[in-house]
Amino acid sequence: MSPGDERALGVPRLWAIVGATGTGKTKLSLDLVERLREECGRDAEIVNADAMQLYRGMDIGTAKLPSIGRRGIPHHLFDVVEPRDEATVAWYQPEARRTIEAVLARGHDAVLVGGSGLYVSSVVFDFRFPPRDEVLRAELEREADERGAAPLLERLRTLDPAAAEAVDARNPRRVVRALEVALLGGDPQVTLPTEPEPWSAGTRIVGVACDRATLVERLDRRVERMWAEGLLREVEALIPRGLEQGRTASRAIGYAQALGQLRGELSEAEAVAETQMLTRRYARRQVSWFRRYPGVQWLDATGSGGADAGRIGLPAARLPLD
Numbered sequence: 001m002s003p004g005d006e007r008a009l010g011v012p013r014l015w016a017i018v019g020a021t022g023t024g025k026t027k028l029s030l031d032l033v034e035r036l037r038e039e040c041g042r043d044a045e046i047v048n049a050d051a052m053q054l055y056r057g058m059d060i061g062t063a064k065l066p067s068i069g070r071r072g073i074p075h076h077l078f079d080v081v082e083p084r085d086e087a088t089v090a091w092y093q094p095e096a097r098r099t100i101e102a103v104l105a106r107g108h109d110a111v112l113v114g115g116s117g118l119y120v121s122s123v124v125f126d127f128r129f130p131p132r133d134e135v136l137r138a139e140l141e142r143e144a145d146e147r148g149a150a151p152l153l154e155r156l157r158t159l160d161p162a163a164a165e166a167v168d169a170r171n172p173r174r175v176v177r178a179l180e181v182a183l184l185g186g187d188p189q190v191t192l193p194t195e196p197e198p199w200s201a202g203t204r205i206v207g208v209a210c211d212r213a214t215l216v217e218r219l220d221r222r223v224e225r226m227w228a229e230g231l232l233r234e235v236e237a238l239i240p241r242g243l244e245q246g247r248t249a250s251r252a253i254g255y256a257q258a259l260g261q262l263r264g265e266l267s268e269a270e271a272v273a274e275t276q277m278l279t280r281r282y283a284r285r286q287v288s289w290f291r292r293y294p295g296v297q298w299l300d301a302t303g304s305g306g307a308d309a310g311r312i313g314l315p316a317a318r319l320p321l322d
Helices: 003-008 025-040 089-105 117-124 134-147 150-159 161-166 172-183 212-228 231-241 255-262 268-291
Strands: 014-019 044-048 109-113 204-209 297-300
Touching: 014 025, 014 117, 014 268, 025 044, 025 109, 025 204, 044 089, 089 109, 089 117, 109 117, 117 268, 134 150, 134 172, 150 161, 150 172, 161 172, 212 231, 212 268, 231 255, 255 268
Parallel strands: 014 109, 014 204, 044 109, 204 297
Antiparallel strands: none
């Protein structure tokens, strides 16, 4: 049976809703699921591809959709990691793929939604990640704590001069990871392939774009709402749960600035302004990343109604199987 025949029979597929933060990906994903159900008789479930929405309790600062707003649609890979722990893309890829395979096995479509470019790519395309060894990494981290990153960087220069040149020497965590990979004989570079191959046949990618000036205004207002809605209280509640110890969560845009404000290092105005600046910068990187994807159907979300799910071409209605 050809891929076209499979689609005609209503075989489940993977959808990916991508784009910069603040463009309305969440709403579009919900609208798409409802359209699939109403117009095609196809049930669908949503799978998270936002790195920060993996963390429990990090809600306001990540614009996480509360359960009451999910329209009864099953959502997966939200609130699965504690802030003190570290969710990496190498951990996420197999988790997300297992989740999607389970959704497809139920006869449902899977809708992957999020703006974390490497996380989306790790699922949608046939990515291979550098090798990992937790014991070796723990040893290297102890050495970095005791002696600093400089000796590790010198070892890295001996093993892989190109990796040593490329790594952020001011970031001990990245030096440790690069040296770990070099010692294991792997390639430290993980980038989007020039001609990426899809992981799952029948994958459809829908991008959400927005006029730059409109997006900047939306992002700045959203950051202001984060503080008005209680981001500081959220962060205070997360500190006993290990937020400050979490290598990734503590550096999340908005959370790092809120922590700085609570410590007296930033005023509220400074924390808000810094978060706005970093959010705008992050959005630019997201746009550049997703623009490289092949075969994307781009929808304009500049208007007040956001991206129109009605413009997404849908598959044939699901047919009963003998």
